[in-house]
Amino acid sequence: MNTHAELDVLGTAATWLAEGHKVALGTVVKTWGSAPRPTGSQIAVRADGAFAGSVSGGCVENAVIEDALRTIEDGKPRQLEFGVSNERAWEVGLACGGRIEIFVEVIA
Amino acid sequence: MRPETLASLNEARKRGRAIVRAVDTKTGEEKLVDPYTDSSALGLAAARAARADVSGPAEVEGRNWFFAVYNPPLDLAITGAVHIAQPLVPMAALAGYRVRIIDPRTAFATEARFPDAALSHDWPDEALAKAPLGPRSALVALTHDPKIDDPGLTAALRSPCFYIGALGSKKTHAARLERLRGNGFTDEDLARINGPIGLDIGARSPAEIAIAILAQMTGVLRAGGEGGRLTARAAASSGPV
Structure with missing residues (x-):
């Protein structure tokens, strides 16, 4: 669900592109259990690390931004998975116990 | 992308x-x-x-x-700029609806009373012809006045809107259904109207009635009209935290 009630991630991404920034987009494509944000939730990440939107309510954004920056560099789409069973959980796990999969791509 | x-x-x-x-x-x-x-x-x-x-x-x-x-934003059309509409407008706006109020009585539908809604002083059939109800629309009829509510309900019944609700007692609603049957609607058509409107939560004040209405709309939109206590649901729920 993306309505006007949510932050305008795609509008922000378009503005950044028009300003000459490189931008990647992260999208929640799958959730298990009590994930904090529904599928379709998006985050736009700029090459300088600025971002708009949210894919987890703050739990894993830092890790997603890191991978988004790699995607901006090499142009390759990525699928990231986060959850309590993930080895990265200690660093960037979801406190709610859910799992999410995020698709990261460059806008180019 | x-x-x-x-x-x-x-x-x-x-x-x-x-x-x-x-x-x-x-x-x-x-x-x-x-x-x-x-x-x-x-x-x-x-x-x-x-x-x-x-x-x-x-x-x-x-x-x-x-x-x-x-998807485009949800759309809530309210006929009747009445007291229940006043809390319903900001509540529905917070829930993601673009809200419009349709009431030809200009003394009721004023910007001072409804700063957050788009106001129309047209009759509901005209207003809903200009900006039709779609699959993400809800119509809520609140006036008790057949002259205003019935044209809105008629337009809603002919539209693909996901929710139709009408304020009024069982008796008022029975009379309303009788009039609409006279306009050629079948019982199956009329079953789309939630009347008396809202979930049965003992609502008394206008704000509580607005909650009962918005909760019912949400239940129809998200859960196919089913509702109840979350505690009654299986532990495997994947709902929001």
Whole structure:
């Protein structure tokens, strides 16, 4: 669900592109259990690390931004998975116990 | 995502049109789909996702896609700029609705009383002809006055809107149904009207009645009209935290 009630991630991404920034987009494509944000939730990440939107309510954004920056560099789409069973959980796990999969791509 | 895709998505959103982006998450290949005009297999699957208002994976003709659904905002049309409408407008706006109030009585529908709603002083049949109810629309009739409520309900029954509700006692509602039957609607048509309106939560004040109405609308939109206590649901729930 993306309505006007949510932050305008795609509008922000378009503005950044028009300003000459490189931008990647992260999208929640799958959730298990009590994930904090529904599928379709998006985050736009700029090459300088600025971002708009949210894919987890703050739990894993830092890790997603890191991978988004790699995607901006090499142009390759990525699928990231986060959850309590993930080895990265200690660093960037979801406190709610859910799992999410995020698709990261460059806008180019 | 190609920059042209982003521009098309933003254009569709600006125009209030539903649009679905199908993306292959392995390769990044993408297609933009107009869910309500594209009759291909991909278009039909996208239409299901748009109607359900859920982004998610879909297999179409042996190929795996992720559908990102971009729906226009929800639309709530209220006939009757009455006291219950006053709390309902900000509550519905917070829940993501664009709210419009239709009431030809100019003394009721004033900006001072309804700063957050689009106001129309047309009669409901005219207002709803100018800006029709769609699949993401709800109509709530609050005036008790058949001259105002009935044309709105008639337009709603002829539309694909997802929710129709009408304020009034059982007796008022029975008389209303009788009038609408006289206008050629069947019992099956009339079963779409939630009347008396709202969930049975003992609501007394206008704000509580607004909660009962908005909760019922949400239940119809998200749970097919089913509602109840979350504690009664299976532990496997995947609802929001």
